[in-house]
Amino acid sequence: MTGANAERKPNSDIVIVGGGSAGTLLAARLSEEPDSRVLLIEAGEEAADPDIWNPAAWPALQGRSYDWDYRTEPQAGTAGRVHHWARGRLIGGSSCLHAMGYMRGHPSDFQAWVDTTGDRRWSWDELLSVFQAIENHPLGGDGIHGKGGPLPIHLPADEVSPLARAFIEAGAALGLPRLEGHNSGEMIGVTPNSLNIRDGRRVTTADAWLTKAVRGRKNLTILTGSRVRRLNLEGNQVRSLEVVGRQGSVEVFADQIVLCAGALESPALLMRSGIGPHDVLDAAGVGCLIDMPEIGRNLQDHLLGAGNLYAAREPVPPSRLQHSESMAYMRADNFTAAGQPEIVVGCGIAPIVSECFQAPAAGTAYTLLFGITHPTSRGSVRISGPELGDRLLIDPAYLQTGRDRELFRQALEAARTIGHRDELAGWRERELLPGTLNNAAKMDNFIARSVITHHHPCGTCRMGKDSDAVVDANLRLKALDNLYVVDASIMPNLTAGPIHAAVLAIAETFARWHRETLQS
Numbered sequence: 001m002t003g004a005n006a007e008r009k010p011n012s013d014i015v016i017v018g019g020g021s022a023g024t025l026l027a028a029r030l031s032e033e034p035d036s037r038v039l040l041i042e043a044g045e046e047a048a049d050p051d052i053w054n055p056a057a058w059p060a061l062q063g064r065s066y067d068w069d070y071r072t073e074p075q076a077g078t079a080g081r082v083h084h085w086a087r088g089r090l091i092g093g094s095s096c097l098h099a100m101g102y103m104r105g106h107p108s109d110f111q112a113w114v115d116t117t118g119d120r121r122w123s124w125d126e127l128l129s130v131f132q133a134i135e136n137h138p139l140g141g142d143g144i145h146g147k148g149g150p151l152p153i154h155l156p157a158d159e160v161s162p163l164a165r166a167f168i169e170a171g172a173a174l175g176l177p178r179l180e181g182h183n184s185g186e187m188i189g190v191t192p193n194s195l196n197i198r199d200g201r202r203v204t205t206a207d208a209w210l211t212k213a214v215r216g217r218k219n220l221t222i223l224t225g226s227r228v229r230r231l232n233l234e235g236n237q238v239r240s241l242e243v244v245g246r247q248g249s250v251e252v253f254a255d256q257i258v259l260c261a262g263a264l265e266s267p268a269l270l271m272r273s274g275i276g277p278h279d280v281l282d283a284a285g286v287g288c289l290i291d292m293p294e295i296g297r298n299l300q301d302h303l304l305g306a307g308n309l310y311a312a313r314e315p316v317p318p319s320r321l322q323h324s325e326s327m328a329y330m331r332a333d334n335f336t337a338a339g340q341p342e343i344v345v346g347c348g349i350a351p352i353v354s355e356c357f358q359a360p361a362a363g364t365a366y367t368l369l370f371g372i373t374h375p376t377s378r379g380s381v382r383i384s385g386p387e388l389g390d391r392l393l394i395d396p397a398y399l400q401t402g403r404d405r406e407l408f409r410q411a412l413e414a415a416r417t418i419g420h421r422d423e424l425a426g427w428r429e430r431e432l433l434p435g436t437l438n439n440a441a442k443m444d445n446f447i448a449r450s451v452i453t454h455h456h457p458c459g460t461c462r463m464g465k466d467s468d469a470v471v472d473a474n475l476r477l478k479a480l481d482n483l484y485v486v487d488a489s490i491m492p493n494l495t496a497g498p499i500h501a502a503v504l505a506i507a508e509t510f511a512r513w514h515r516e517t518l519q520s
């Protein structure tokens, strides 16, 4: 626990629930106003494990004490498999566990947000200054990328693996444009991935935003090891929060409450508080106070096929970055056509396979990962009971639509097309997976057994102007006056690539609106 006044019952102007990617940014931005007392409540502790800052160690962090380590329901679309979902439970949240890839998304992704909200603040053009404010990018100042923002973006050059270089050459020979990162608005092409790494070390959102100076602000209190169990309502307001921590249960009062607990725990907290779908709350034994059928629904996630595996002709040197060094975004029918990406092929500098397959020894093989950018399958998250210990029922409904399965087959074809090109001949001894697949059913079967999460759950408190949407374009929960949701859960649809940059843009957009509107 940090912060001088955290021992006693705090009374704040603003309470932020969850000190993850969105919550840490918001804590810094909302406490810029000295008269505004901000309390950040985080279930986990401060980040301390030195491995967090070692980029290559990121897959090994999963399952440690600061990972929520969720399990999905068995997935019919993936051969009945249960998928492990990592989420950070510490200050910095999932930015302490993630793979550090930084991709804003494609302009069309955000047009869909404008269409659903009727609000142009969510357009690519309007978000440009928001992304720029976040970033410290080597190309910053060119009118597209940001300069001097809190979050460093690294464009790898010399450290890129020779295998990833050959992969990029193969994509370019296929006709894909060579890009300088994925963040210019043009995503179709090949490039090393842009990463949140500085001087060889991961930069978490806590490193970037909760600096010593920010933590020293008198009006900011950070309460760790404390989990918000439920919100207590009075009329159209949240009156107080019930917080369970080391000192037992305390009631916390605030004028405004901002949920930043992430795509799983924000809807779960609402449901435990009696706000959500009537049938789900009934089944969980929670009295329904406000029936909002869409809370917990619209769950989306990216999958990656793991994968199109090759035995290497010569030893593959370990990645000097974070194993997934380059992603090629493409159209599905005509791989090199321009526009919004539909599929992706990534170069894994390691033999990466799902638990259904045996991974060869490190250094002897490599994987081309493959996936689709805009799945149409929609799942849900539900609570199973009223208590913090009651399991979340997570059903992403993976690969439930024919369109998703068809695009996944095309993504596998794209991986094999790149994987068999001459530019990779120096690395390729032979293809190990999937082997011969001579019909769609066999391809579907391989895909179902090979896919793993790309770790991008979102959409469970979606924003929109329709009556079913959970939050409005200002991210206010529609049924209440003083409750906001600001995290991955409000995304109406996935962006084409990894979503962290979009989550930060959501938080920065809210911070600007908050300053202009609520603080004035």
Ligand SMILES: Cc1cc2nc3c(=O)[nH]c(=O)nc-3n(C[C@H](O)[C@H](O)[C@H](O)COP(=O)(O)OP(=O)(O)OC[C@H]3O[C@@H](n4cnc5c(N)ncnc54)[C@H](O)[C@@H]3O)c2cc1C
Pocket (backbone or CB within 6 Å): 017, 018, 019, 020, 021, 022, 023, 041, 042, 043, 044, 086, 087, 088, 089, 090, 091, 092, 093, 094, 095, 097, 098, 099, 100, 101, 102, 103, 226, 227, 228, 229, 260, 261, 262, 263, 265, 266, 269, 454, 455, 456, 457, 487, 488, 489, 497, 498, 499, 500, 501, 503
């Ligand atoms: C393994 C992994 C790899 C990933 N790789 C990438 C990548 O390379 N690039 C990319 O763009 N994205 C990546 N992502 C996704 C990205 O990290 C997340 O989408 C993003 O961090 C989500 O931010 P958030 O603020 O919504 O939630 P989080 O960052 O998860 O924050 C939620 C916080 O709320 C806290 N909390 C939850 N419930 C409560 C409660 N009741 N009371 C108090 N606190 C609570 C949690 O402990 C957590 O700290 C990855 C994610 C993971 C897990």
